[in-house]
Amino acid sequence: MLKQRKRNVEIINYIISTFLFMVVSYFILPRVTELLDPMYFMVLEFVLLMFFIIMSSAVTKTINKKLEDKVLRREETKYLQLFIDSLRFCYTLEDFYEIIQTVLEQKADCSVLYIDSEKEYVLYNSPNRLTCDKETLRVLQNNFPATWPDGFDFVGDKFGITSRYKKARGFVMSQDKFHFFVLCRYTRFFDTGIYKQLNDEFQRFRKRTQTIASLSEIAGLSKEWEQLAETQRLFLPAVMPDTKRLKIAAYFRPLVNVSGDYYTAIPIDEHKTLLMLGDVSGKGLPAALIMGLVMNTVKIIEDKEDLITIVRAIDKAIKGMKLQDKYTVLFISVVDTQKMTIRYVNASMSDPLIVTRAPDGYTIKPLSSNCGVVGIIDIDDIRIDEQRLFRDDLILFASDGVSEVMNDEGVELGDTQLYTDTIKNSAAKQPQEFIDDIVKLIFDYKGNNKLHDDITMMVTKVVS
Incomplete structure (x- = not known):
């Protein structure tokens, strides 16, 4: 493409130079030199021809240099940038x-x-x-x-x-x-x-x-659950970030050594923080593999405020693994403590909510689903919703392992007034204390029954 463009420049310059030389030689030069000897006229015409040749060469060289800069320095580098973005x-x-x-x-x-x-x-x-x-x-x-x-x-x-x-x-x-x-x-x-x-x-x-190869090898060959669990824990934040106006705490209890639940909190700038919690379908090693894939995808995306791009990238990554019937539900959001808002995509998570103080106590505002499950079906439009936040608001993200805990009568915790009352009564506490209350409720409520799912929570409180 560059060679052809250079060739076109040479042809165009040749035509223009030839045309100008002919105009000067046949229409202008004879009038100026009609008193000169014919020999001098030929010499002058030769000098004029050389002048146009040199000028044409110089113009061609200048244009080609600029063309190289445009086509190669910019366009070729653009391709390397495209490769980096794809990688x-x-x-x-x-x-x-x-x-x-x-x-x-x-x-x-x-x-x-x-x-x-x-x-x-x-x-x-x-x-x-x-x-x-x-x-x-x-x-x-x-x-x-x-x-x-x-x-x-x-x-x-x-x-x-x-x-x-x-x-x-x-x-x-x-x-x-x-x-x-x-x-x-x-x-x-x-x-x-x-x-x-x-x-x-x-x-x-x-x-x-x-990392993915190691997880797959463990899943397919070694069955070394503890090694996989240790690898998986590396994807989760070891400590929650210390942000200026947010207090964050989390709880993670896998049903077995490994889990499909995941969460993260990533500061974007002084005022904005990315918060995410999700749950991969199924249990065990395949779910853990997808969990690691999701966490890594979020980590490498530079623009953490572009929630739609993040969700689509997660969708593409899961589908690319070609693991049958594997998908994730997730809640991903950006909390802005300057604008006092939470922008979010809720991909079929059932339990995210805001607990806010009201004149007659605390009220619960659900953060409803606005996107389908991720990783198995085609996702069309992804909508971002926004909610206003107030000082002392508490935001609860939880996997369904919390609300679906059953008592001896087979009633799920999330369907009880006890669950709602506990949330409201503990809303004034700090995030870790709130989590401690919910965890105690879960184990008291289930009695002697076994847990049937991973339990994961992340609680965020807006402070002054």
Whole structure:
């Protein structure tokens, strides 16, 4: 595309220069030089011709330089940025290979080699002469052995390392003895600031696939429940964030060692905090795998205020795992203590609510569902609702393991006045004290009955 544009510039400049030369030579120059000797006239015409040739060459060179800057420095870097954005939502090697093909190969005209250097095994290579050549592979493996340090480097024409960025023939990203080579004759035109972003995202992708592979291996082979539970707990916040006008506490009790419940609280800025709680369908290892996938998806999305994008990314990630009948219900929100609002998407969670002080006591305002379940059906429009918040408001998120606890008569706790009264009576307390009251209620209410589901709660209080 760039070559054709350059060719078009040359042709257009040639036509314009020829036209101008003819106009000057046949209409203007004879009038000016009619008193000169014919020999002088020919010399002057030759000088004029050379002038137009030089000017045309200079104009062509200037335009082509600007064209290179526009097409390569901006457009080619745009493709690397697109690759980075797509890489954030890759969870399997199949996803990775797909964006290599659609972005790096088809749009950016790059050749790619992805190698497990320790095993000397090619995981992916572009279907062209360069990357399919055994000599290319041999040279790259010799110059970038398994001991090569993690990070990114530029590759020269002879496929060794080069510090001369303008002479680079490509670049390599290294992580845990896996080498990702991208060879492109336009490497020098990429914005240099893009490489660190790409390297950071590649490292996150590698860690993400390793985590998912570890969970899958444990699920399929080892049955080491404690190891899986320990891995799963790493996805949940070890401590709740200390925010200026919010007090947050959480409770997590899996039915067995592992769980499909999850929650998180992530400060966005001084006034805004992302709060999320969800529940994956089913139990055990598959649910735990999806739980980790959801938490990682939320973690890597940069714009934590864009709730619709987050929900769609979670939906895509779960569907991409192709685990039959797996989906999640979730409640995700942004609390703004400056505007005193909560914006939220409730994807079929039944229990989120706000407890607010009224003249005659406390009232309960449900945060109703405004989106279907995520990960199994097509999601059309996702609506964001907003509720006003007031000082001392308490927000309760809970999985259905709380409200569906049964007593000896088979009555669910969530259907009782006792549950409502306990919430109202404890609303003035701090979040952790409120949780302690609800947990005590659950175990008193169930009596000798066994729990049948995970119990997860997150409670947030707006303070002055």
